[in-house]
Every structure is written in C-alpha cells, then in structure tokens.
Amino acid sequence: MKVVIAIDSFKGSVSSLEGSEAIALGIRDVYPDSNIVILPLADGGEGTVQALVTATDGQLRTVQVTGPLKKPIQAAYGILGNGQTAVIEVAAACGLPLVPIENRNPLFTTTFGVGELILDAVRQGCREFVIGLGGSATNDAGIGMLQALGYRFRDEGGNLVGEGGEALLHISSIDTDHVCSELEQCIFKVACDVSNPLHGPDGAAYVFAPQKGADSAMVMTLDEGLARFANVVFQDLGITVQDIPGGGAAGGLGAAFSGFLKGELQSGIRLVMDALGMEDRLIGADLVITGEGRLDGQTSMGKAPLGIAQMAQKQGISVIALAGGVSKDASVLNELGITAYFPIVSGPMTLKQAMDQDETRDNLRRTMQQLFRMIRAFKID
Known part of the structure; x- marks a missing residue:
C-alpha cells in the first residue's frame, strides 16, 4: 500500500x-x-519554507537583514533541493511578531529586509523564487524591498525618500539605474490568497493597517501615500499597480512583486503543491x-x-x-x-x-x- x-x-x-x-x-x-x-504541506503562509525545504531535501539559510524596525535581525529562507529555487516568507524579515506591540507603526516599518533576502538568494545562484506573503508589520507598498534591490525613490527636490509607509507621501520620481541586473533573469511566484487592491476602502491601509498598529489618522495617511505611489509608478514606469487583484497583500508587497518584478500572484496552496511536484508524487x-x-x-x-x-x-x-x-x-x-x-x-x-x-x-x-x-x-x- x-x-x-x-x-x-x-x-x-x-x-x-x-x-x-x-x-x-x-x-x-x-x-x-x-x-x-x-510531503509536509503549507498554504503559502507560516511553515511554507520548512515544508518545501523538507520535501525537496533543500537547505535553510540564515542571514542578517534589516528588520521592520530598521535594526539588524537574523532571518531564514530556504533553497530547494534543485539549488535554483529560493522560498521566502516575507514575515521572516518584516513580520508582525518581530515588532513589540508598543512599537507597531506602519508609517515607520519597512520591508527592506525582504529585498536583502532576495539579493542573498540571487548571490547563491537562485533565479526562481517562491514567495509567501502574509503576516507583515508593514504598509510601505514594498518600497523597502525595492530600495534594497536598487530602486531609488526621490522627492520633488531629487533627494532620496526614507523608508516606511510615510515615505510614500514624498515620492515624485523613480530611478531604475541601479537595480540589480540579475532580477531580469528571475521568476517570482507569489502566494497570495487575498484580492484586495493597493489602495482605497478595500485596500491595504483600510483593511490591514489597523492590525499593524495604525489608528484612523494613520490609515488615511497611509492610503494617501499608496495612492500617490500608484500614480508615480504609472507616470514614470507606465505600470498600473492599482488594478492588480491582491496588490494590497502584505501592505502592498503584492503590488511591488507583480508590478516591479513581474511576479505571478496565485493561490498559496496551488503554488506550494506545484513546487512540490505534488501531482507526480500522487501517482500510484x-x-x-x-x-x-x-x-x-x-x-x-x-x-x-x-x-x-x-x-x-x-x-x-x-x-x-x-x-x-x-x-x-x-x-x-x-x-x-x-x-x-x-x-x-x-x-x-x-x-x-x-x-x-x-x-x-x-x-x-x-x-x-x-x-x-x-x-x-x-x-x-
């Protein structure tokens, strides 16, 4: 049997x-x-890295990255048995449990560490990525991750904006001259089981930011920043990130992966099963x-x-x-x-x-x- x-x-x-x-x-x-x-299973959320690493005889890799509070932390991701595919849970670098309750403020928290995990995997030779969204403490539309990858977001005076959700309010232009060139060779498959847009009444700020420490005033500020970001992205890059189903996931990381990295947002369990080759494993x-x-x-x-x-x-x-x-x-x-x-x-x-x-x-x-x-x-x- x-x-x-x-x-x-x-x-x-x-x-x-x-x-x-x-x-x-x-x-x-x-x-x-x-x-x-x-075949240990997960649905793209917590446990996805361990499940895929175990099932494919891969390895865990722990590196120092910038945490959500802009301080160094240790974060782990997986490299699957094929040596080509990295699996990353964004919560490892910017998860809500990494931020004490009294310090939760999505105007401040950043996704920079997620970009650092991607860069480390690229240096290890990975060109395929399985990304698990969810559990983030951030609402920065993924600009922290993109900053780590070489994107430069500038204000009206040409100065670099800072990090965090509040920085979205000051973005006037996007500089792509320093983006990691290897990203063009990379494929991103992103586990996303929500359909919320980037901004608006059903967007990242109004639906998810209160869980991350935002009061009503912060929610309005964050939503304004997300809308400004979407406008600048369309203006400078010709990319429409507002209409992406799931763009509001993980504080806007869904939009960043889809719009900037050409990531495919898909059902978490379907993505994990495909990575495991589940259909073939069931034969017999x-x-x-x-x-x-x-x-x-x-x-x-x-x-x-x-x-x-x-x-x-x-x-x-x-x-x-x-x-x-x-x-x-x-x-x-x-x-x-x-x-x-x-x-x-x-x-x-x-x-x-x-x-x-x-x-x-x-x-x-x-x-x-x-x-x-x-x-x-x-x-x-």
Whole structure:
C-alpha cells in the first residue's frame, strides 16, 4: 500500500513534519511494510519554507537583514533541493511578531529586509523564487524591498525618500539605474490568497493597517501615500499597480512583486503543491492523508487540505482528513474531494490539553491505528 501524507501544520501544536511522522507511525503499527511518502504541506503562509525545504531535501539559510524596525535581525529562507529555487516568507524579515506591540507603526516599518533576502538568494545562484506573503508589520507598498534591490525613490527636490509607509507621501520620481541586473533573469511566484487592491476602502491601509498598529489618522495617511505611489509608478514606469487583484497583500508587497518584478500572484496552496511536484508524487497512491488544526467552512475556501483533496480526486485517490476539531459546516468538504474526515481528540479536554504537542502526536498516531485496523479488517487495500 502506498500512502501519501500531506498535512498542514496544526498551528500552535505540531508542525506539518511532526504531525506527518506521528501519522506514519500509526500506519506502520498496522501495515509495517507500507510505502509512506511524507510531503509536509503549507498554504503559502507560516511553515511554507520548512515544508518545501523538507520535501525537496533543500537547505535553510540564515542571514542578517534589516528588520521592520530598521535594526539588524537574523532571518531564514530556504533553497530547494534543485539549488535554483529560493522560498521566502516575507514575515521572516518584516513580520508582525518581530515588532513589540508598543512599537507597531506602519508609517515607520519597512520591508527592506525582504529585498536583502532576495539579493542573498540571487548571490547563491537562485533565479526562481517562491514567495509567501502574509503576516507583515508593514504598509510601505514594498518600497523597502525595492530600495534594497536598487530602486531609488526621490522627492520633488531629487533627494532620496526614507523608508516606511510615510515615505510614500514624498515620492515624485523613480530611478531604475541601479537595480540589480540579475532580477531580469528571475521568476517570482507569489502566494497570495487575498484580492484586495493597493489602495482605497478595500485596500491595504483600510483593511490591514489597523492590525499593524495604525489608528484612523494613520490609515488615511497611509492610503494617501499608496495612492500617490500608484500614480508615480504609472507616470514614470507606465505600470498600473492599482488594478492588480491582491496588490494590497502584505501592505502592498503584492503590488511591488507583480508590478516591479513581474511576479505571478496565485493561490498559496496551488503554488506550494506545484513546487512540490505534488501531482507526480500522487501517482500510484492508494490513499492520501491530509489535515490541519481545524476543519470548517473556511477549509473549503482554498486551504491546504482542500487543495490536496482536489488534486487526488482527479486521480481517483481516496482522501482522509484529520483535524484537532471539526465544525458542523465541514460537511461541504465531502462534496469537494475529501472522502471522510475525523477529529483526533478522543474525549472532553481543555484547549490547552488538546494543543499539547505530545497529546496531538499521540492522538494522530492512535487515530491512524484505528482507521487502518478498519481498512485491514475490510481488506480495503
């Protein structure tokens, strides 16, 4: 029996790899000789780097970059097993957890470190990039990243503007003379699961900046800056960044990647599965095991378990989904490719108990044991 295990992390409890290993143990308790393929999964957000590096026998690389508060930090990214593809979570360089609550101010925070990670990967020979947007502490339209890559943003007097969301208000022209030349050879695939535009009532400032420390006055200032930026980009480069679906993601990084680096914004889970070569990895599988911390109606909106289930369904492979908790509205998943789903919690317990790492690993292994005992009893192999 060939079983493919492709689960997302159970956030706050176990990583995708840890959970997969526990599931594999439960299967081998019943089928010791089974062929188990572990493909740690993520949807483009937290855990994407680790999942892709693990699945492709790649490597993690840690470098010093400029953090969101413009101070040096250590940030990690991955180079996949092919040695050509870098995978970067922007939150590693400008994530909200890197900024203490009292210091959260998107007028000030910068994405400069994201550009430094890209430059380091370019120096390592990478020309393909998988970028995970999300979790940023910034609202600078990606100018920090672009500044690190060599773009120069100038005010009306020809002086360089600073960094951060507030700097957008002062941009009058864009100088591309010093841009890293290797970028022309690079392909950027960007995981983006929101469709918000760069500015306006549904844009980066109004929708996301309050979560990053912005009050109502800051939101208005940031939105004005984003609009000014979009106008200057069109004026100087002939690029329309306002109409890009997802341009407002990560404080406008979506627009920067798409407009300046010709990045393709796409579904996070689809991007990750393509990077893993998931379709080929499923060939010959008898069963796929997927899952995440909670299965609910949101899972049907494009999260990891649904992505793998739909791909498996095309090959006629049954899919079992596991979760710490399952809501009533998860039943829609049976119509979308998940054959059956099961909660792994064995009885009443507190949320803290349910999320304990050892408890989760034990529950995953036990649930798999019981499911595969049933499979063996009915000889469904």
